[in-house]
Structures are given as C-alpha cells and as structure tokens.
Amino acid sequence: MRTLRRQLTGTLLLTLMLAWIAMFAFQQYEATRSQTGVRDQWLRDVANQMLASLPTSLLDNAAPTERFSSPVFGHVGGDKVRFHVWSLADQRLLMRSPESPAQPLSRGFRDGYTDVMEEGAEWRVFALTDTSGRVQVQVAKPWSAWRAQSWHSLKRGLIIVSGLFVVLAAASCAVVGHTFRKVDRSGKVISCRGPFDLTPLSLVGMPVELHPFIQSINQLLLRVKGGMDRERRFLEDAAHELRTPLAALSVHAELVARSVGSSDAATSIEKLRLVAQRTSRLSEQLLDQARMDAISDSADAPIKIELNALLAMLVRDWDMVTARKQQHIQLDVQACTVTGRLDALGVMLRNLLDNAVRYAPEGGHIVVSCGTTPGGCPFVRVADDGPGIAPADRKRVFDRFYRVAGTAGSGSGIGLSLVAQIAQQHGADVSMGPGLRGAGVALTVTFPSPTA
Numbered sequence: 462m463r464t465l466r467r468q469l470t471g472t473l474l475l476t477l478m479l480a481w482i483a484m485f486a487f488q489q490y491e492a493t494r495s496q497t498g499v500r501d502q503w504l505r506d507v508a509n510q511m512l513a514s515l516p517t518s519l520l521d522n523a524a525p526t527e528r529f530s531s532p533v534f535g536h537v538g539g540d541k542v543r544f545h546v547w548s549l550a551d552q553r554l555l556m557r558s559p560e561s562p563a564q565p566l567s568r569g570f571r572d573g574y575t576d577v578m579e580e581g582a583e584w585r586v587f588a589l590t591d592t593s594g595r596v597q598v599q600v601a602k603p604w605s606a607w608r609a610q611s612w613h614s615l616k617r618g619l620i621i622v623s624g625l626f627v628v629l630a631a632a633s634c635a636v637v638g639h640t641f642r643k644v645d646r647s648g649k650v651i652s653c654r655g656p657f658d659l660t661p662l663s664l665v666g667m668p669v670e671l672h673p674f675i676q677s678i679n680q681l682l683l684r685v686k687g688g689m690d691r692e693r694r695f696l697e698d699a700a701h702e703l704r705t706p707l708a709a710l711s712v713h714a715e716l717v718a719r720s721v722g723s724s725d726a727a728t729s730i731e732k733l734r735l736v737a738q739r740t741s742r743l744s745e746q747l748l749d750q751a752r753m754d755a756i757s758d759s760a761d762a763p764i765k766i767e768l769n770a771l772l773a774m775l776v777r778d779w780d781m782v783t784a785r786k787q788q789h790i791q792l793d794v795q796a797c798t799v800t801g802r803l804d805a806l807g808v809m810l811r812n813l814l815d816n817a818v819r820y821a822p823e824g825g826h827i828v829v830s831c832g833t834t835p836g837g838c839p840f841v842r843v844a845d846d847g848p849g850i851a852p853a854d855r856k857r858v859f860d861r862f863y864r865v866a867g868t869a870g871s872g873s874g875i876g877l878s879l880v881a882q883i884a885q886q887h888g889a890d891v892s893m894g895p896g897l898r899g900a901g902v903a904l905t906v907t908f909p910s911p912t913a
Contacts, residue, residue, distance in 0.1 A: 466641050473633040481626055485618065500607050501574060504587035508600045511544060512589055515596060519555050520548055541606045545599040549590065566599040577601070643667055647675075659686040763801050768831050768839055769794035771803075775810050776829055779818055787824045795832035797839040799908045801887045809883040812876035813843040813904055820847035826897050837910040844896045844903035859891070880906070 545566050546556035567575055567588040575586045586601040643666055661679035664672055776792055783790055817827045831841045850858055859881040884891045889908045896902045
C-alpha cells in the first residue's frame, strides 16, 4: 500500500541518488578528457618546468653516462614516468629518465600530444621545444597509471559520497518520521474514541500544511454531529407527539370493547377511526420531517417541474376527504414551471392542502391557485375560510410542533414547519395573508424567477 510517508521518503532518496550519479558522471568526464583534462595539463606542466630548469651549457657536453643511485626506500617507480631531453640540431639525447628507451619517445620530434605503443603498453607523450628551437623535452606516462590513479580517486570519492548519501538518507527518513509522528498520534486518538465522540481534532503542534486537511475533518465531524442531533431531536419529538394519540387509541379501543352490542358502539368506533387517522397522519408527517432533515444537495438532482400539473394531481387526492366534510375546493391554475426536487415539492404541497382541509369548517371553501407574478416568479397559494391565525402567532406557526393555543383542529404542528423548510431549500419565500370572505388564512409560496 502506497503511503504519503513512503512516497515522500522515496522521492527524497531518489533525488539524492540521481544527484549522486550525476556528480560522479561529471567527475569522470572531467578526469578523462584527453586534450583539456587534468592528465594532459599535468604532462604540459612537467615539460615546461623541465625546459625552464635546463642550462644551455648542457648542449656543449656529452650526455652523462654515470648516474646517482637513490636509496631503496626512496624508489619512486621511475618506470611510470619517462622523460627525454634531445638536442634537435644533431638529434642527440642529452638526458633521460631511468629505464627509458634510447629512441625518442615522440618519434617525429613534433610538439604536442601523441599516443604511442611501447613495450606492449600505451603511453601518452607530450613534446615541448624551447623558443630557439635547440632543445626538446619529451614527457610520457602510461595510460595504465592514469587509469589506476582515476580508479583510486573514484574509490575514494565513492566512499566519501556514499557515506554522505547514507547520512542524508538517514536524516531524511528521520525528518519524515518525526513530521508524521504527530499525524500518527492523531490517528491513534481518533481510533481510540468512542462511537459518539465527535470532538474536533486539535491543530496544536500539527504542521501548517496539514491544517486544511484537519479542518476539513473537523467540519465533517460537525456535520455528523448535526445529523446525530437532528436524529435525536426527531426521536424525542416523535415519542412526545405519538404519546397522546396512542393513549387515545388505547382508551377508545377499550370503550369499543365495552360498548359492543350497545347503541354507543357506532360512536365509539367512529372516534377510534378518527384517532387512528390522526395517528397515521402524524406518522406520515414525522417520516416526511425525517426525510427532509436528511436531504442534501446530492440527494436527487433538481429538475424542471410543471407546478400546475402537480398541484392538480394532488388536489384530486383530497376529493374523498372534502366530500365527507362537504367542503368545496376551487382550482385556479395557470401554466408555470419551477426547478426543484419532485419529492420535496410534493411533501410541501400536500401539507399546504392538509392544513387548509383540516382547519376549514364543514361546508367551507378552499381556493388553490398557481401562476406567475408580474415579476415573473412562479407561486402557489392555498386560501381557506377557517378560523385563521392571529398576527401575533403567524411567525411562530412555522416552528416545529408549535400549535396556536385554543385551536380546535387535530394538527400536530409539523405541517407548516415542513412547508417553510422545503421552501427554504428551494430559495422560495412563504408569506401569510387574509383568507376567503374575511376569514381564514392564505399561504403563498413564491419561487425565484427562472431567469434570475
């Protein structure tokens, strides 16, 4: 498994190795250049020093035959470097190094560098003539000596640079390990946490480069905590709201059981049906609330929705309920389109209709309309002639589980909070105005203009 630590360490070590290889390649190139390299320069320097050290009287005397002998411990390996001093006028050998051949090292007496074969070995020769053209110095060194010297330098450099490479590699590994040690500690802290411990991670002592990553984790933890808080509130609210209808179901069921065969049986059964209907509606609204709490921008993509067609379809679902209460629904829709999530808008419109049907009196009127405002904004309006809502309570009716004191209906206080929540998700505004015939209330949801 590739980890950031291994990747960073590998990159540093690879960079050091490539730099090490490049440095040695350059060193070898500089050391082995023939014309301008250090080898030819050494031969040139020796020839110049010898030529500058020779007296002119050397041309008047015969070449000496007797030589001094060096002590054994002072032997310098004269066979590795050879030199000749020649008189060019008569091509007479004036001086030579021990074990040098009698014939010239540079056969043609030409100045400059030449490569010659002598005694089965290749030699590099440099010849230099004085300015008067009387004496020429020839200096030669075998290529094997150059190679041995280069190999010695190479081994010594390898040892030094390899040691340096090991030190740098160890230092890089130590720095990377020290940097990620704090990250490892944070990982251990998270792994040891309980399932409900969502405390944000601390930024103290962490590298600045990791701050955005840790802050993103903390934001995720906050979102998870918010989701868990919503679920906990939902469970608490559901338990609180279901307690009353469930108790009523139990009481009415007992009354039905006692009144079987009596004249009160039909009344008790009707009351039981109404309580069961209320409980069913409450559970539907609680499920809608839970779904809206969990919805996110990635849930289902917004689509183009024909608001008039959706509203007409939902109104037909209330025909049986309005017929039983002898209510009259007037549908006044015009073609209009909004961009939104179909399920969420369906929940919003059902709750608007449910609120109107629930609080409108028997024989009352409900007007459902949709269209476009003069400013080009789509809208939906549901108006009834029920008891209405006092101006002082109109802001609070959109709070979850809030019910106006003294309301005779059997609502749960969830419907309008869902309407406000879904409208906010779609960027719409919810307003409340007077209802029909001087009574009731009119709820209007105005969506943003599609061209805005």
